[in-house]
Amino acid sequence: MRTAPRIALSALLLAALPLFPAGCAPKLPIDEGTLVIALPGSPGSIDPRLATEAYGEQLLQMTHSFLIKRDPAGNPAPDLAESWVERSPTEFVFRLRKGARFHDGREVTSADVRYTFEWILDPRNRSPHRATYDAISRIETPDPHTVVFRLKYPFAPFLVGMARGIVPAGSRAGGYAPVPGAGPFRSDDFQPDAGASLSRFDGYYGRPPAIGKVIVKFIPDSNIRFLELKKGSVNFVLNGVDPDLLPSVLANPNLAIDEAPGGNVSYLGFNLRDRILSDARVRRAIALAIDREAIVRTIWKGRADPADSILPPGFWAHADGLPPLRRDLAEAKRLLDRAGFPDPDGDGPKPRFTLTYKTSQNELRRRIAAVLQEQLRQAGIAVEVHSYEWGTFFSDIRKGNFQLYSLTWVGIADPDIFHYAFHSSQAPPDGANRGGYSNPELDRLVEAGRRETSRSARKEIYRKVQLLLSRDLPVLPLWAGRNVLVRDRRLGGFRLTSDEDYTSVREMRIEGEPGGAGGKAVR
């Protein structure tokens, strides 16, 4: 009887032994030449034909080669296609580079390119990218290194849409098994909600990566990402550390911060079908009552730039010299008076009118909502903030069930976004004109913009579009969050771009030793 508890206790202690490490502290991954990246979420798919979430795209930028790439300004750049020719507005010929291989050793040929895009276009495969390639009528492969795309109609955004990872012909889709790519890293393992393991692909057509092993961890909690960075078990986090925690990063001698302008523009959406908000003077008054600089300074800790268009600054079609919108409370009140909404009791508590503002349950968004609420109160506008779980919030926005809301445009690749977001035919579910904006002049311009293939002519068209939008304010561009990379100080070679591109991970190297003063390397 008495021996049983003893045996049980001994067994328990033996079982617990592996929990405790041996005498010395374990080596950090960077000491063993491993780059550990933390992503804030786990992708639902790592197949370029299906992936839509940013985290999936970022993994694919390391494991797959694309037909073409997009540079940070939105210009097409060579990748698997070393060159291309626009024979006519409806015929594009891509020449593939020779010697590019997939991770399984097969050479990348035009048949693989054709297979990838035909798979996406096949309705049975339910690819979320099918609409992007709707203009394609036929794909021809005259030889193993030439692909010809024929379009049903001239479609200017076609070329940037070809930035898509290529998979070997016949690749199975769906599930979590990594699909071979032709990128600099091969995907060895993928565990949903846990992480992915990548290793250098020596057969990569370009210069092979200097770092041999990359671990990607999916860490949803911002505080834990920060703690992992502090411990050194993660050494690379792009846009995953809360602005409030960045001062602690600066105090850490092993970590460094890189910063660059971002490409994701947040905006305030108005419902133009609403009795109050249909008046452009009210929308302008709201714009003038909001102090964007103060929000950028206090909530974003200076890590955002006020925006004047939904196209980020630096994007090739962004219009320079748009009329600035700075806070002017007196003018905002005058506009509201003129619009027929006088203040009923001067400085008293009664508002001119009440609006509802919908947002997600993200803590940062809710704090921004509280500040907007206070700033608009100073102009006599009462705002009720409603924050919802993402699915419910987005469903309401799509249905037009809102007065005010705030969202962010992510990953804008082409100014054709203006057609999608503001053309009068693009009310949901077909488009993203959620506020019901309708302007025949804008419709004409954005239709012309998608047909015109000359870059300079398109730039002029979209300059006019942005001027129109800054006058009518169907949405108010708020700010573009800056891209902030927190990394181990020994890591170098990563090019921080506005579109959060992970392609340059292949150029990273581990150099020097930690120590020295903490600091900030601003690019």
Next chain:
Amino acid sequence: MSRYLLSRLAQLVPVVFGVVTIVFLLLHLIPGDPVEIMLGESAVAAQREELRRELRLDRPIAEQYMDFLGGLAGGDLGVSFRSREPVLREILSRFPATLMLAGAALCVALLVAVPLGILSAMRQHTLIDHLCAFVAMLGLSMPNFWLGPLLILVFSLHLGIFPVGGYGTTRHLFLPALTMGTGMAAILMRMLRSSLLEEIRQEYVRVAASKGLSRTGAVLRHALKNSAIPVLTVLGLQFGALLGGSIITETIFSWPGIGRLLVQAIDARDYPLVQGCVLFIALCTVAVNLATDLLYSRLDPRIRHG
């Protein structure tokens, strides 16, 4: 016994039916469209309708419900909208992580609760009892979202003993198990103390002591076993809940369990996966409770099933 088992298994049918019906209706009532989430914003209306038809989401809700029940009767939980994997495979791939964490949390809870509960009962109204009560209160009042990061700060950052998060080795298991087990330990400790105090006052303990057995011996040999039934009830309920996954602990420690899978499925309005997860959790809860009931008769021969 076998008749009892059969009758308990038969009771499963209405439970499962009730759970799947409620979940099915709630999922279809809350706003959010899985087709929009799957295809993204860029898809045109025709594509949305096409997919809606293919997923049979265009059918009347009663027809969808019958389809679902039909699949369920054949053991088919459907295919996840998001990952395109069979739902059962998705759940079973996460279950080992959840089971491992729940089992480890249970071990932590028992290792803490049993000795402290006994000590507290045997030294009633002493400093030790007050200290145990304080520890239990502390354990109960510390929410996991606070305790988890605190343990990481101490054990990972300052002492460097355990990894911050992740999954794979036994070292990854310790902190999440401690986080989840602490609250459970506090409940069990208080439950064991009060149950044991009742037993200690019983006649048979005094008889055992008068026959020469030490007080400790009488408590450990006789009273402890008899006081285990209420503790076992709580233990069963708690363990059943743990098998449903802990969203907070799994999120803090990046643990790929069923809790996170369920939350993501809800976010994506992945109807088959949500239904599958909830059904699985309900079955686990029922199974653990059944096992608890069966254990009663092992602890107390007066309890006979059947």
